[in-house]
Amino acid sequence: MGYTVALDVGGTFTDVALVHEASGRLWVTKTPTTPHDVSAGFITGIDKALRLAGVEAASLRHVLHGTTTATNAILEGKGAATGLLTTAGFRYVLEIGRHDIPRRANMFAWVKPARPVSPELIFEIGGRVTVEGEELEPLDETGVRAAARRLREAGVNSIAVCFLHSYANPAHERRAHALLLDEHPDCAVSLSSEVLPVFREFERSMGTVLNAYVQPLVAGYVARLVEQLRPRGITAPLSIMKSNGGVIGADVVRTQAIHTALSGPAAGVIGVRRIGEAAGFADLISVDVGGTSADVCLVRGGEAEVTVEGRVGAWPLHVPMIDIHTIGAGGGSIARVTDDGTLTVGPESAGAQPGPVCYGAGGEEPTVTDAHLVLGRIPSHLLGGEIPLDVERARRAIEERVAQPLGLPLASAAQGILDIVNNNMVGALRLVSVERGYDPRDFVLVPFGGAGPLHGADLAALLAMRTVVVPRHPGVLSTFGLLGTEVRNDYARTSLQKPPDYDLGAVGAVYADLEGQARAWLAAEGVEPAGHRLTRLADLRYRHQGFELTVPWPEADLSVDALVARFHERHRQLYTYALADAPVEIVTLRVAAAGRVRRFTLPSLDRRGAAAAQHPRRRVHFAGVGWKACPCIDRERLGVGAVMTGPAIVEQPDTTTVVPPGHRATVDRVGNLVIHATRHARPRGPRYQ
Numbered sequence: 001m002g003y004t005v006a007l008d009v010g011g012t013f014t015d016v017a018l019v020h021e022a023s024g025r026l027w028v029t030k031t032p033t034t035p036h037d038v039s040a041g042f043i044t045g046i047d048k049a050l051r052l053a054g055v056e057a058a059s060l061r062h063v064l065h066g067t068t069t070a071t072n073a074i075l076e077g078k079g080a081a082t083g084l085l086t087t088a089g090f091r092y093v094l095e096i097g098r099h100d101i102p103r104r105a106n107m108f109a110w111v112k113p114a115r116p117v118s119p120e121l122i123f124e125i126g127g128r129v130t131v132e133g134e135e136l137e138p139l140d141e142t143g144v145r146a147a148a149r150r151l152r153e154a155g156v157n158s159i160a161v162c163f164l165h166s167y168a169n170p171a172h173e174r175r176a177h178a179l180l181l182d183e184h185p186d187c188a189v190s191l192s193s194e195v196l197p198v199f200r201e202f203e204r205s206m207g208t209v210l211n212a213y214v215q216p217l218v219a220g221y222v223a224r225l226v227e228q229l230r231p232r233g234i235t236a237p238l239s240i241m242k243s244n245g246g247v248i249g250a251d252v253v254r255t256q257a258i259h260t261a262l263s264g265p266a267a268g269v270i271g272v273r274r275i276g277e278a279a280g281f282a283d284l285i286s287v288d289v290g291g292t293s294a295d296v297c298l299v300r301g302g303e304a305e306v307t308v309e310g311r312v313g314a315w316p317l318h319v320p321m322i323d324i325h326t327i328g329a330g331g332g333s334i335a336r337v338t339d340d341g342t343l344t345v346g347p348e349s350a351g352a353q354p355g356p357v358c359y360g361a362g363g364e365e366p367t368v369t370d371a372h373l374v375l376g377r378i379p380s381h382l383l384g385g386e387i388p389l390d391v392e393r394a395r396r397a398i399e400e401r402v403a404q405p406l407g408l409p410l411a412s413a414a415q416g417i418l419d420i421v422n423n424n425m426v427g428a429l430r431l432v433s434v435e436r437g438y439d440p441r442d443f444v445l446v447p448f449g450g451a452g453p454l455h456g457a458d459l460a461a462l463l464a465m466r467t468v469v470v471p472r473h474p475g476v477l478s479t480f481g482l483l484g485t486e487v488r489n490d491y492a493r494t495s496l497q498k499p500p501d502y503d504l505g506a507v508g509a510v511y512a513d514l515e516g517q518a519r520a521w522l523a524a525e526g527v528e529p530a531g532h533r534l535t536r537l538a539d540l541r542y543r544h545q546g547f548e549l550t551v552p553w554p555e556a557d558l559s560v561d562a563l564v565a566r567f568h569e570r571h572r573q574l575y576t577y578a579l580a581d582a583p584v585e586i587v588t589l590r591v592a593a594a595g596r597v598r599r600f601t602l603p604s605l606d607r608r609g610a611a612a613a614q615h616p617r618r619r620v621h622f623a624g625v626g627w628k629a630c631p632c633i634d635r636e637r638l639g640v641g642a643v644m645t646g647p648a649i650v651e652q653p654d655t656t657t658v659v660p661p662g663h664r665a666t667v668d669r670v671g672n673l674v675i676h677a678t679r680h681a682r683p684r685g686p687r688y689q
Contacts, residue, residue, distance in 0.1 A: 002061035002236075003053070006482035007045050008264050009038055009067055012291025012332060012351060013450060015654075016045040017479035018053050021061065024601055027053045028476045030450075030654060035353060038069065039224045046234070057233045064482040066241040066264040069221045070214040070257050074116075075313045079213035080158040080188075082117045083151040085144065085176060086205065087164040088124040093201050094209065095119065098316075113314045116213045121156060123147035125163070125176070131199075131496070133168030144176045148183035158188045160212035162205045167197035167494050188215045195258065196319060198588050199494040203318040210315060211258035218257035222250045239487075241267045243321035245304060246488020246594060249525065259319055261312045264478060265295040266322045269304045271481030272446045275471045277302060278670045281444045284469075285429060287459065288478070289452040291332040291369075292349040296428040297324045298438060305432075308492075308539070308550060320490040320592070325432050329424045331369040331451040332356060335398075335417045337405040345420040358394040359387065366401055370394035371417040372454055374410065376620040376630070377649065378656045411621050419623065422455055426462045437573040440465055448474035453657035457646075457675055458623075461660075472605070472671030475654025487525045488594040491517055497586035498543070502560050510589045511536060511555075518593035527595030539588040540567040542579055548587050549574070605640050605671040622647060625661055635673070642667040 008015045010033060018027045029048050034041035042065070050057055073079045086093065094115045101110045125147065126140030151159060159180055166173045170193030177189050189212075196207040226238060239247040243262035253260060265288065272286040276299060284299040298305050305323040309316070328347020332355065335345045345368065354362035356369040372378045373394045381388050395410060403413035433440040440463045447456030448471055456468045471477050491514040497503055515534055522532050536555055539548035540563070551566040563586075568578040620630040628647050635652040643666050644650070646659040650673060657673055659665045665675045 002059045003055060004062040004064065004483060005046055005049055005060055006064040006267075006479040007042055007066070008267055008476070008478035008482065009033055009042060009065075010264065010290045010292070010449075010478075012330075012355070013475075014041045014045045015476035015479050016049045017473075017476055017483060018049040018055075019483055020053075026473075028473050028479070028654065030475065035351070038067075039221065039228060042225060043228050043232075046229075047232075058235075060234050060236040063229065063234065063236050063238045064241070064247060064479075064485075065225070065238065066267040066478055066482055067218075067221070067260060068264050069218050070261045070263070071312060073214045073217050074210060074261070074315065077116075078217075079116060079210075080216040081121075081154075081156045082209060082212045083121040083123070083147070083154075083156040083159045084117045084205070084209055084212075085123050085125050085147055085159065085161045085163075085180075087128065087162075088126050088140075090164065090201060090205075091119070091122050091124050093205050094122075097202055115209075116315070117160070117209050121151065121154065123150070127163065127172050129163070129165045129169045129172065131165050131168060133165065135169070135171075139172045139175055141175070141179055144179045145183050148180045148187075152184040152187070157186060158190070158212040158216050159184075160190045160192070160205075160208040162192040162201070162208045164201065165199075166191070166193040167199060167204075170194075170197070188212065188219070190215060190255075195256065197493050198318065199496075200318070203316055206315055207258060207318055210261075210312070210317065211256070215255070215257040218260065219254040222253055226250065241482060241485065242488065243310075243319065244306060244488055244490055244592075245270050245322050245485065247482070247485050248487060248489060258317065261317060261319075262310070262321050262324055265297075265324045265326065267481035267485070268295065268448065268478040269297045269299065269322050269324065269481065270485050271471070271477040271479075272297070272448065273299055273302060273304060274480060274484045275446060275469060275477070275672060276444070279444075279469050279668055279672050279674065281467075281469065283443045284446050285433060285440060285443045285465075286446045286448065287425060287429065287452055287456070288449040289425070289447065289455060290330050290449045291355075291451070292328070292330045292351060293326050293347075294329045294425050294428060294449075294452075295324050295326050296425070296432050297322060298432045298436070298443070300438070305436075306550075309547070320492075320590075323432070325428050327424060327428045329368075329421050329428075330449075331367065331372075333368050333421060334365045335367065335371070335402055335420075336365065337402055341406065343402065343406060343416055343420060345417055346424065356394070357397040358389040358391065360390045360393060364397065366394065366397040366417070368417060368421050368451070370397060371414040372451075372656075374398055374414045375418070376618055376627075377454060377658055379632070379651055411627075415621060415623050418455075418458075422458050422462065425455065425459055429459065429463060437576075444469055446471065448477040450475045450655050453650075453655050453673075455658075457658060457660050457663055457677075460675075461677065466677050468675040470650075470657050470673040470675065472673075473652075473654060474657075475652075486594045486596045487522065487527060488592065489518065489521055490590065490592050491515075492588055492590045494588045495586070499583040499585065502586065504558065504560070507586070507589060508558075511591065514589065514591040515593075518591050522593055522595045525595065531595045533594045535592040535594075537590040537592065538563060538586055539590070540564070540584055540586055542571075543583045543585055550590065553589075604669050605667070618649075620647065620649060620658075622660055628661070638667050638671075638673075640667055640669055640671075 192208040332349040333346035572578040646663040650657040
């Protein structure tokens with residue numbers, strides 16, 4: 001057997017893991033992300049991992065990748081020029097939208113953001129099908145050809161097609177696709193019946209338009225990766241992480257680009273699930289703190305929450321995705337004092353370039369990383385010495401831009417930066433737990449990413465969570481998720497069923513069709529029939545309700561009564577009530593298809609104890625305690641059963657873990673650092689209410 005390499009591209013660093021498939025031996029590393037051309041950092045990361053392991057490029061059998069290309073294109077407004085063909089009379093669906101505004105926005109001052117497709121590039125096309133899929137009016141083929149010519153002349157190279165009720169009958173969209181390519185052979189075409197075959201015109205149109213908006217960029221990015229891999233002798237297939245926690249082949253991604261919108265964060269959650277499984281914890285809250293942002297997700301019963309009502313930037317995105325909440329809080333988050341004397345941290349980040357002040361690469365505004373360095377929480381270098389840090393630059397920046405304007409000592413100013421960013425992250429943790437009916441005290445916190453373990457114990461204390469699990473390689477955990485993930489795809493079709501006359505025959509026919517598509521896809525991905533795993537789900541709502549909840553509908557229990565009971569239970573959990581006597585409608589039927597084509601098992605730690613693990617002590621500042629002479633421990637030398645009592649600093653090449661006073665840390669069989677608050681531990685600093 002050969003090797004598999006996994007790469008996750010973040011805003012600051014590209015994380016890399018290389019595993020020998022037969023022995024499970026693992027090599028991990030990082031390399032700076034290259035914002036000007038992300039593919040350059042990708043290739044550098046592979047080269048670095050191969051050198052580290054001393055193996056040839058030709059020995060790679062799989063290349064797995066988590067990417068933010070689609071997300072960044074949407075957030076930065078740098079997608080392709082896009083046109084839209086829609087049913088006559090529906091030209092302004094995108095402009096009208098849903099009449100809602102973002103949380104905390106001023107309803108009188110908020111301005112609706114410009115849509116990703118300009119109104120002059122939207123064309124109404126004659127033709128109509130009913131909600132049952134029957135043709136009422138034939139497609140206006142002349143109109144489609146005319147629209148294609150005008151879009152070609154306007155320089156549009158990506159076109160979305162979204163016709164009314166095409167989820168029930170895609171014939172008109174498929175014919176339009178053929179006509180568009182006949183008139184404009186070089187354009188990319190996205191069909192709503194393929195991207196998002198469910199009802200609700202605004203969400204379906206937006207999902208299809210966003211797919212068209214990012215498709216040329218994602219396709220070009222994937223093509224560049226393949227072009228750069230081949231000259232190095234790497235012929236292994238390239239697979240990309242999807243937002244739903246599975247991987248798909250590069251060829252499929254080129255036409256389903258929008259399904260990679262949360263590719264990187266999803267890989268991290270899958271890694272957390274694997275860590276929890278190995279550590280014996282099924283209920284987890286993950287917090288991935290990188291250089292730019294923090295991604296938070298809840299895992300219950302060993303499974304991550306999946307939603308079909310996500311958002312990317314300002315836009316709703318109703319494709320299946322792991323339910324991840326992202327905020328602008330990371331190691332590169334910039335600290336500023338506003339004109340009214342308020343200290344703010346984030347969401348703006350120093351990013352990879354110029355980076356924090358202590359990098360010495362031109363950054364002038366203090367960041368969270370600078371605060372950690374000034375307080376002694378991180379060493380004077382990163383990545384095992386590859387990136388030296390300038391503590392004097394960091395001190396000057398915090399002194400001049402934060403401490404002096406606020407009239408605070410340097411240490412208090414730096415601690416204030418950490419207190420604010422911690423409370424920002426606690427707000428996100430409460431959103432995925434308390435606001436969804438879960439008590440965070442019943443969960444274990446898993447911090448990861450380059451900065452996560454620096455904050456983990458403090459975040460847990462603020463939420464009264466007693467256990468923190470820091471993975472063995474937290475800085476590159478997303479790559480572990482990639483190594484251990486399955487191929488996965490989701491299939492859906494709206495099939496409205498109203499009580500009391502549920503048409504179970506129609507339901508069975510839809511499920512049979514969706515499962516047929518799923519099995520064919522799994523076979524094409526190389527999954528043996530015995531490894532096919534299909535899960536039936538359904539979206540339900542109370543009559544006259546404007547939204548649905550997704551609940552499982554196992555094939556072994558096709559009882560509508562049992563399905564409705566699960567819906568009531570889920571509604572009560574999320575909203576504290578259920579209408580037991582209200583009629584319940586079945587809206588959309590779904591099939592989640594998964595299968596494993598490779599298996600990665602977390603290797604056990606072969607060392608025991610903590611011999612020779614301790615470095616010289618250094619002074620570290622803790623909130624509410626002050627400066628303490630703190631043991632600095634080399635995590636690479638820690639073995640199974642090692643015990644550390646806080647305060648302590650645990651260092652490794654990809655991150656640093658802080659064990660505060662009042663906490664005790666132990667090492668489990670796979671190398672996780674399990675931190676428990678002792679009975680005397682109390683939250684330090686301001687408590688989030």
